[in-house]
Amino acid sequence: MTNNADGDAIVVENLRVVRGARTVLPGLSIRVPHGEVVGLLGPSGGGKSTLMRAVVGVQVVAGGRVTVLGEDAGSPALRHRVGYLTQAPSVYRDLSVRHNVGYFARVLGIGGDAVDRAIAAVDLTDHANARVENLSGGQEARANLACTLVGDPEVLVLDEPTVGLDPVLRRDLWELFRRLAAAGRTVLVSSHVMDEAVRCDRLILLRDGRVLSDSTLPELLEMTGAVDAEQAFLALIDAADAADAADAAHPAEGDGLGGAA
Numbered sequence: 001m002t003n004n005a006d007g008d009a010i011v012v013e014n015l016r017v018v019r020g021a022r023t024v025l026p027g028l029s030i031r032v033p034h035g036e037v038v039g040l041l042g043p044s045g046g047g048k049s050t051l052m053r054a055v056v057g058v059q060v061v062a063g064g065r066v067t068v069l070g071e072d073a074g075s076p077a078l079r080h081r082v083g084y085l086t087q088a089p090s091v092y093r094d095l096s097v098r099h100n101v102g103y104f105a106r107v108l109g110i111g112g113d114a115v116d117r118a119i120a121a122v123d124l125t126d127h128a129n130a131r132v133e134n135l136s137g138g139q140e141a142r143a144n145l146a147c148t149l150v151g152d153p154e155v156l157v158l159d160e161p162t163v164g165l166d167p168v169l170r171r172d173l174w175e176l177f178r179r180l181a182a183a184g185r186t187v188l189v190s191s192h193v194m195d196e197a198v199r200c201d202r203l204i205l206l207r208d209g210r211v212l213s214d215s216t217l218p219e220l221l222e223m224t225g226a227v228d229a230e231q232a233f234l235a236l237i238d239a240a241d242a243a244d245a246a247d248a249a250h251p252a253e254g255d256g257l258g259g260a261a
């Protein structure tokens with residue numbers, strides 16, 4: 001079900017975030033359509049995690065506005081409707097997978113077979129009673145994801161959910177994200193792995209806190225003449241570098257890409 005007039009599940013307008021002495025996001029605007037898998041890609045330090053933190057309402061922001069499902073990010077009304085997977089695992093390693101997922105279910109007031117369904121969704125049923133400390137790294141990552149899924153949130157914000165996973169597990173998780181979107185969930189997912197771009201409905205390429213492009217993969221390839229997402233992204237970075245260099249050489253001639261404080 002669409003929750004705001006234009007069908008965007010997440011709307012970020014002119015978001016400005018300062019962390020320490022650094023302006024991480026100088027004034028970023030994006031929209032994430034309802035029911036799509038949107039990939040957030042870009043080099044390390046570009047601001048992907050910071051943007052995701054703002055979307056789930058745990059980031060102090062210096063300006064702009066972020067709304068999710070028509071509500072201000074982080075508002076209590078969104079608590080059960082937005083799931084957030086952080087990069088660092090947030091499971092208790094001395095508890096079993098089932099106890100961990102059950103704990104999150106209880107916090108959300110969820111009963112029934114939700115715990116078993118979340119564990120099955122990440123293919124950990126055979127390890128449901130194993131303590132997390134006895135799992136492999138990939139299994140631990142999936143246990144963490146099961147905790148995020150257990151409330152069946154309408155919006156999922158997943159910070160590098162496939163990092164460190166083998167190709168088969170990565171494929172399986174992307175199929176899960178696609179199924180979630182097909183069921184009307186919205187998935188904002190970050191990745192360093194450019195070949196995962198083909199799995200996304202839209203791609204947002206972020207670098208130095210700025211959106212280099214926001215398009216479908218076919219649009220991106222057509223725009224850049226590249227054969228794949230990685231080549232396209234590198235072409236966009238080169239173009240942005242050239243624009244920055246031109247701005248620096250001629251500071252009085254317009255603000256180009258370099259105008260943010």
Ligand SMILES: Nc1ncnc2c1ncn2[C@@H]1O[C@H](COP(=O)(O)OP(=O)(O)OP(=O)(O)O)[C@@H](O)[C@H]1O
Binds near residue numbers: 046047050
């Ligand atoms: N706690 C913090 N205090 C100050 N600066 C921070 C903090 N966390 C991150 N930053 C800075 O914010 C910028 C963006 O970091 P962020 O983690 O959002 O990038 P990212 O694109 O998610 O990177 P990665 O792909 O490596 O996770 C970086 O320059 C980083 O140094």
